[in-house]
Amino acid sequence: MIQNRKPQNLLQFKNEDFANIALQLCTKPKSLTFGRCLYTFEYQQQRYWLKTQSANIHPDIEAGFVQELNFYRQFLDQAKTVNFLLPFQIISHFKNAIETQGQGASALLLAHAEVFLGDCTLQSVQQIKQKILLLLDSIDQLHQLGWVHGDLKREHFVEYQKRACLIDFEQVENINSAQQQKNLTATPRYMAPELFHGADKTVQSDIYALGIILYEWLNGQRLTAENYQDWAYLHCQRLSIELPQHLRIFEKLLMGMLAKQNKQRFADIYAIKQLLLTENA
Incomplete structure (x- = not known):
């Protein structure tokens, strides 16, 4: 037993x-x-x-x-x-x-745990903020321990005892690793533009993937592409942020997470939290 x-x-x-x-x-x-x-x-x-x-x-x-x-x-x-x-x-x-x-x-x-991000259409802005903060807490703790997840997607966030947890660490990489894994890749739907050009995974590529997750969640629609090349074109050139009127308070947040150049994205999860907490609902 x-x-x-x-x-x-x-x-x-x-x-x-x-x-x-x-x-x-x-x-x-x-x-x-x-x-x-x-x-x-x-x-x-x-x-x-x-x-x-x-x-x-x-x-x-x-x-x-x-x-x-x-x-x-x-x-x-x-x-x-x-x-x-x-x-x-x-x-x-x-x-x-x-x-x-x-x-x-x-x-x-x-x-066992349930998917963390369900339908947000009936949630208030404050409820959505709290959900996002819980996601950020989980990623922040991972980064603070010196790791990037490397394959963030919506189904990799689950809810357990009222907290957001992460699963599936097959692509995880040490932030300070001098030799990162080139043969393992992220999922094209969530890949930051620089990853399509062979760059290493970083805190900023995790932030980009989380931005895509949040954008699809808030917008209620999944991005679409036919193949790897189309995904590259979408992320590197075509992606634009458009949210429903009542959720446009989150556009600035998403733009900072989804900047095409990684140096123009938020420096870390703490910076995302600060913006989220100071934006007026």
Whole structure:
């Protein structure tokens, strides 16, 4: 059975706990072809996610999973809660009726959480501001610890116990790393213009991705492009900010996050917070 006492942020399942747990596969078909499996399950009236990666199928996807596991490992010995992380556990040799390859694959276990950004049409400006501030807090803590997420998208922000948490750290990079990963890229929908030209991911590219997330959320529409080249054209030349009349108070914020030149964007998350808090509703 699961031990009752555990450090904050850490789950403590044992392999034998999964003997009678029904895992529900919810992986996207494309991810399955890469050896990635994502499951949901319920245990003692709580829901969880379980993520595994088969070996020797797709080197880049496997490298991303290893990167994510290594990112989480740095927090294993920290008694203090890391607010932007869901409760988690790394199982080194996970094996059950479904995952039977080799001696068992490494698995990442996370507490289940809901998508953070739902429909904002019925929310007041103040409610929207509070939502944005919670998002900024999560990214700020990540950056303060010396990391850029590298693949921010709307579904990577989830709500757990009334706070915004981040998931999916496969593209995470150390801000001070001298050798960044060139073979792993962000999602074109959220890529800053400089990334299309091969530049390194930075705090400013995270800010740009967050700006796209907020723009689509506030505007109620997703940006569209047919292919990678079209996304490059949209982000590097064509993107313009237009919000509904009652939300135009956020246009200045978005323009500072979505400036085409990274040096013209906000310097950091603190600067975004300051503007958000001083703008009159």
